[in-house]
Amino acid sequence: MKKLIVLDRDGVINHDSDEYIKSPQEWLPIDGSLEAIARLNHADYQVAVATNQSGIARKLFTMDNLVDMHNKMHQLVSEVGGHIDAVFFCPHAPRDQCDCRKPRPGMLIDIARRYNTNMRHVHVIGDSLRDLQAATAVDALPILVKTGKGEKMVDGLSEHGLGDTPVFENLSAAVDHLLDTK
Numbered sequence: 001m002k003k004l005i006v007l008d009r010d011g012v013i014n015h016d017s018d019e020y021i022k023s024p025q026e027w028l029p030i031d032g033s034l035e036a037i038a039r040l041n042h043a044d045y046q047v048a049v050a051t052n053q054s055g056i057a058r059k060l061f062t063m064d065n066l067v068d069m070h071n072k073m074h075q076l077v078s079e080v081g082g083h084i085d086a087v088f089f090c091p092h093a094p095r096d097q098c099d100c101r102k103p104r105p106g107m108l109i110d111i112a113r114r115y116n117t118n119m120r121h122v123h124v125i126g127d128s129l130r131d132l133q134a135a136t137a138v139d140a141l142p143i144l145v146k147t148g149k150g151e152k153m154v155d156g157l158s159e160h161g162l163g164d165t166p167v168f169e170n171l172s173a174a175v176d177h178l179l180d181t182k
Helices: 033-042 063-079 106-114 129-137 150-156 171-180
Strands: 003-007 045-052 086-090 123-126 141-145
Touching: 003 106, 033 045, 033 063, 033 171, 045 106, 063 086, 086 106, 106 129, 123 129, 123 171, 129 141, 129 150, 141 150, 141 171
Parallel strands: 003 045, 003 123, 045 086, 123 141
Antiparallel strands: none
């Protein structure tokens, strides 16, 4: 039976930017991340992506731009022998107070429904406090990577009640750990 894993996108799979990733040209994978996804697939993991994309609500890019970015992501993962099973995204701005924008758990609840599972044994890998908070809200297993915003997060984990969260240099190192302890 396949296991499920949930990955944040910006800062975990691809390089992040304070100016937002707005086009396929700006969507650049972090070294080793695509191969890490392929390794997960080969180890019988289903890979879902859960990503806040408020740039849509902020009118920084369109839904078509987002689709093009995700098509590029799927293509590049495919070129290294992997695939992403599903991409879930929140197009809302923080002011919208939606349930799907992390740190709220709506996207992860939708993923659990889609895969007919609870999140108790599902790893959620992110680079921000909101990724980890969404994971803990559904009893998932949060993992922090230092890429993206993650390096800034490491020292503050304990003050947010997340001191036991495993921390890895990048997605590749996190996947190495998960597959070594399988």
